[in-house]
Amino acid sequence: MRQHSSGFVIGxxxxxxxxxxxxxxxxxxxxxxxxxxxESGVIRATKTGPNSATLQLSxxxxxxxxxxxxxxxxxxxxxxxxxxxxxxxxLELPPNSVITVIIRQYDSGTTLVNNYxxxxxxxxxxxxxxxxxPYSNMSQVSQIxxxxxxxTFSSDxxxxxxxxxxxxxxxxxxxxxxxxxxSDDAPNNVTINGNQYPTPNIIEFQFKTGxxxxxxxxxxYVPCGNDRGxxxxxxxxxxxxxxxxxxxxxxxx
Amino acid sequence: MxxxxxxxxxxSTAPAEQEPNxxxxxxxxxxxxxxxxxxxxxxxxxxxxPAAASNLSSTDDLTFIVLTVLAIPVALFxxxxxxxxxxxxxxxxxxxxxxxxxKPRPGLQIGWLGxxxxxxxxxxxxxxxxxxxxxxxxxxxNTLIVQVTGQQWMWTFNYPQYGVSSxxxxxxxxxxxxxxxxxxxxxxxHGFAIRALGVRVDANPGEITTTPVVTPTQxxxxxxxxxxxxxxxxxxxxxxxxVVDSSSFNSWIINQGGHP
Numbered sequence: 001m002r003q004h005s006s007g008f009v010i011g012x013x014x015x016x017x018x019x020x021x022x023x024x025x026x027x028x029x030x031x032x033x034x035x036x037x038x039e040s041g042v043i044r045a046t047k048t049g050p051n052s053a054t055l056q057l058s059x060x061x062x063x064x065x066x067x068x069x070x071x072x073x074x075x076x077x078x079x080x081x082x083x084x085x086x087x088x089x090x091l092e093l094p095p096n097s098v099i100t101v102i103i104r105q106y107d108s109g110t111t112l113v114n115n116y117x118x119x120x121x122x123x124x125x126x127x128x129x130x131x132x133x134p135y136s137n138m139s140q141v142s143q144i145x146x147x148x149x150x151x152t153f154s155s156d157x158x159x160x161x162x163x164x165x166x167x168x169x170x171x172x173x174x175x176x177x178x179x180x181x182x183s184d185d186a187p188n189n190v191t192i193n194g195n196q197y198p199t200p201n202i203i204e205f206q207f208k209t210g211x212x213x214x215x216x217x218x219x220x221y222v223p224c225g226n227d228r229g230x231x232x233x234x235x236x237x238x239x240x241x242x243x244x245x246x247x248x249x250x251x252x253x
Numbered sequence: 254m255x256x257x258x259x260x261x262x263x264x265s266t267a268p269a270e271q272e273p274n275x276x277x278x279x280x281x282x283x284x285x286x287x288x289x290x291x292x293x294x295x296x297x298x299x300x301x302x303p304a305a306a307s308n309l310s311s312t313d314d315l316t317f318i319v320l321t322v323l324a325i326p327v328a329l330f331x332x333x334x335x336x337x338x339x340x341x342x343x344x345x346x347x348x349x350x351x352x353x354x355x356k357p358r359p360g361l362q363i364g365w366l367g368x369x370x371x372x373x374x375x376x377x378x379x380x381x382x383x384x385x386x387x388x389x390x391x392x393x394x395n396t397l398i399v400q401v402t403g404q405q406w407m408w409t410f411n412y413p414q415y416g417v418s419s420x421x422x423x424x425x426x427x428x429x430x431x432x433x434x435x436x437x438x439x440x441x442x443h444g445f446a447i448r449a450l451g452v453r454v455d456a457n458p459g460e461i462t463t464t465p466v467v468t469p470t471q472x473x474x475x476x477x478x479x480x481x482x483x484x485x486x487x488x489x490x491x492x493x494x495x496v497v498d499s500s501s502f503n504s505w506i507i508n509q510g511g512h513p
Binding site: 113114116117119121122162164165166167168172174217219221223233234238239240241245 | 402405406407411418420421441478485486488489
């Protein structure tokens with residue numbers, strides 16, 4: 001029988017151990033990636049006609065409604081939900097359709113660090129509506145507040161709903177709407193799944209989708225993450241899928 | 254590889270065979286491969302490199318081509334000697350004695366240091382000249398200023414001279430007009446890069462960095478990418494760059510709500 005040196009045997013053993021270690025690292029890494037987001041099922045816009053659909057979303061100051069099984073700190077993270085239940089970060093929209101987006105904004109305002117996102121961009125008519133009143137810029141909110149009785153607004157957006165194209169998209173879309181925050185002193189007079197929130201601001205706007213098969217990214221651009229300000233306002237829910245970021249898929253259904 | 258091993262290896266197979274001139278063989282292989290590699294690179298480089306659409310990118314491409322021409326023989330020197338040694342001096346037996354000690358060869362040492370020193374000096378001088386050429390141009394009143402803000406995961410653009418922001422994920426630039434990008438970030442480190450224009454600068458939170466003045470010379474559609482790993486959706490952080498004629502640029506400014 002051929003004799004091997006002790007160094008050769010040690011090398012083989014070390015290679016096997018390293019190989020297993022490498023596999024464990026890959027396994028661990030894949031597990032970490034799954035922790036980067038908590039995507040649930042896809043939320044589809046409700047078709048209202050052959051070329052129209054409605055998408056209803058809500059934004060909350062915490063994650064009790066749509067991440068009720070989360071622990072700390074995720075349970076305190078701001079979150080987008082599908083209406084009043086369930087996650088809403090994987091969206092499906094019909095192609096070549098006018099999409100009416102209705103967002104109930106339960107969260108208060110946060111000072112923008114980039115005023116670019118204080119303007120409504122890319123919607124049909126370049127406007128959105130706040131409790132039925134049209135606006136194209138956050139600067140118009142104070143004027144709207146004078147006409148809407150019994151409801152006060154923050155002068156800052158709580159979040160933005162911004163859809164942007166993926167690299168080299170054949171049908172680029174850019175839609176960005178600042179979601180006016182509720183006033184800081186608004187009373188919590190709405191109960192949802194046992195949680196108390198203020199009366200939401202209803203923000204509505206429309207945009208048009210392109211052909212089927214395209215995927216877009218949506219994201220919030222208000223520093224609404226941990227500590228709500230720089231630099232940590234862009235951390236936590238802001239860089240985790242399932243809270244303030246997700247994907248939009250244009251598909252036939 | 255020791256001479257003893259070589260002798261033992263060759264003696265076991267062909268005792269009467271004369272030892273070939275390995276050095277000459279390797280030298281010839283190195284020279285031939287280097288010439289082939291350099292010629293191939295010069296011929297193929299225009300097809301491999303992205304479009305050069307500005308004065309800066311032309312300089313960048315020339316620098317890249319020259320440095321690669323110099324690197325090819327250096328890299329091949331290592332690889333050819335290594336491959337030749339692995340191929341011709343291989344042996345299955347374990348060495349039974351130490352190889353002969355290496356003796357100092359001043360000519361080789363001085364030559365090696367001299368060649369690498371001259372190469373490094375050439376690279377340094379070339380780099381300094383290229384750097385001066387790229388950064389010497391100062392902004393003039395005609396220079397278009399574009400303010401760039403990076404956020405996870407999007408770039409936004411303001412044109413302060415026109416009082417307007419780009420309404421979508423697009424930078425529109427007029428051809429043959431100097432432009433300077435004033436770059437910052439609102440959250441983490443980003444990297445602002447338009448490869449076709451030869452522009453690349455870090456976007457730092459709380460800081461403002463500027464690119465050299467660059468003049469787009471080719472009408473076309475290009476992209477700006479983030480080149481610093483900035484988070485989960487970093488790979489989606491891109492925008493379109495459209496270089497257009499001046500009348501189209503003015504129309505675009507009006508469409509964005511500005512005044513040309």
